[in-house]
Amino acid sequence: MSGVAAHVEWLDLPHLRARRSAKWTLYDPDVLPMPVAEMDCLLAPPVAEALNRAVALGDTGYPSFGRGLHEAFAGFAGRRWGWDVDPDQVTLCGDVSVGMMAAISALLSPGDAFIIMPPVYPPFFRWGGETGMRTVEVPLRQSDSGYALDLDGIERELRAGAKAVLLCNPHNPVGWVHSRESLTALADLVSGYDAVVLSDEIHAPLTLPGHTFTPYLTVSDAARQQGIAVHAASKAWNLAGLKAALIVSASDVMRDSLSRGLPYETPWHAGQFGYLASEAAYRDGDPWLDALVTDLAAHHQQVRDGLPAGSRVAVPAQATFLSWIDASGLDLGDNPAAKLLAEARLAVGIGSEFGARWGDHIRLNVGTGPEIVAEGLRRLGSVLS
Numbered sequence: 001m002s003g004v005a006a007h008v009e010w011l012d013l014p015h016l017r018a019r020r021s022a023k024w025t026l027y028d029p030d031v032l033p034m035p036v037a038e039m040d041c042l043l044a045p046p047v048a049e050a051l052n053r054a055v056a057l058g059d060t061g062y063p064s065f066g067r068g069l070h071e072a073f074a075g076f077a078g079r080r081w082g083w084d085v086d087p088d089q090v091t092l093c094g095d096v097s098v099g100m101m102a103a104i105s106a107l108l109s110p111g112d113a114f115i116i117m118p119p120v121y122p123p124f125f126r127w128g129g130e131t132g133m134r135t136v137e138v139p140l141r142q143s144d145s146g147y148a149l150d151l152d153g154i155e156r157e158l159r160a161g162a163k164a165v166l167l168c169n170p171h172n173p174v175g176w177v178h179s180r181e182s183l184t185a186l187a188d189l190v191s192g193y194d195a196v197v198l199s200d201e202i203h204a205p206l207t208l209p210g211h212t213f214t215p216y217l218t219v220s221d222a223a224r225q226q227g228i229a230v231h232a233a234s235k236a237w238n239l240a241g242l243k244a245a246l247i248v249s250a251s252d253v254m255r256d257s258l259s260r261g262l263p264y265e266t267p268w269h270a271g272q273f274g275y276l277a278s279e280a281a282y283r284d285g286d287p288w289l290d291a292l293v294t295d296l297a298a299h300h301q302q303v304r305d306g307l308p309a310g311s312r313v314a315v316p317a318q319a320t321f322l323s324w325i326d327a328s329g330l331d332l333g334d335n336p337a338a339k340l341l342a343e344a345r346l347a348v349g350i351g352s353e354f355g356a357r358w359g360d361h362i363r364l365n366v367g368t369g370p371e372i373v374a375e376g377l378r379r380l381g382s383v384l385s
């Protein structure tokens, strides 16, 4: 496929309303759904071909025990990010949430605390409860020029006994790509403590043109000795329902800890369709991905240009199809998302779910066609009149 011009086919509303995925079944039919992190496009051709081939063969058994996906991921990571992944340090799992929780349980002991950095993907707040651990919050630092890790705050919590740092890179919902310098500083800091970094890198392939994603495990030996990453093709190629993700290590010590600590069943929970689709995406999906991120950058710009006065994207996203909007100047009350749903029939991500102090923010999914982005903006503006 490489070298073949590709483009992304965004679906219109009548086709999308025929879908039966979460995004299109969670709300009443007159609601425009823009919170759930699915995209509204057709599949990348190599992915559709892999799935069609599997259907033709009835290839719907347990997930492959071959190395095709591991090797395809290593190839993609090398081409895209200059990351030399050892396929033997890659473990298949069902999805990124399950992979993160399995890694937390494998690397920590019951009752341990881990650090999360709000505003952040809401399940980060729940994983502590679901794994029998405790969560401590060290918010990202924000300025008009961008976001930064609060290394002093992280050190304070490590000194108080936290055993892990959950990194979200690129960071959902703000779309920030952490720099090599800040990741190196984090790895140096953590190396002074009996702690690990778990880096959720699900949005990495969705890094927008002009920005550079740095895989955590490439920054230093310190990062590799005390860190793991979790990857998936599921966001970038829209495969979330097919279930496949990858837990990645890059040192003997982390590989051994994972192989001792991960449940035997971990790879068996992946789906065969997820395996086959992700393998095709990583192996042959670059041209389509290039077209996708170009479209997404335009949709982010469309949102920034079209937001009603009183709302703004404080820092433009560098990755993801998620637009994080400060709606504090719109006077939409305590719960802007509820008001938008009730009065404009527009469903958006609820700011307070990403962290208590972000109740005046909303998150809009721009992984959809420009007409639907425009309709979302129209509905957003309509509550003000």
Ligand SMILES: Cc1ncc(COP(=O)(O)O)c(C=O)c1O
Pocket (backbone or CB within 6 Å): 037, 094, 095, 096, 097, 098, 121, 168, 172, 200, 202, 203, 232, 234, 240, 245
């Ligand atoms: C940062 C982050 N991690 C994990 C997930 C969930 O991934 P999965 O469906 O593979 O569990 C998402 C979904 O949007 C996400 O944004």
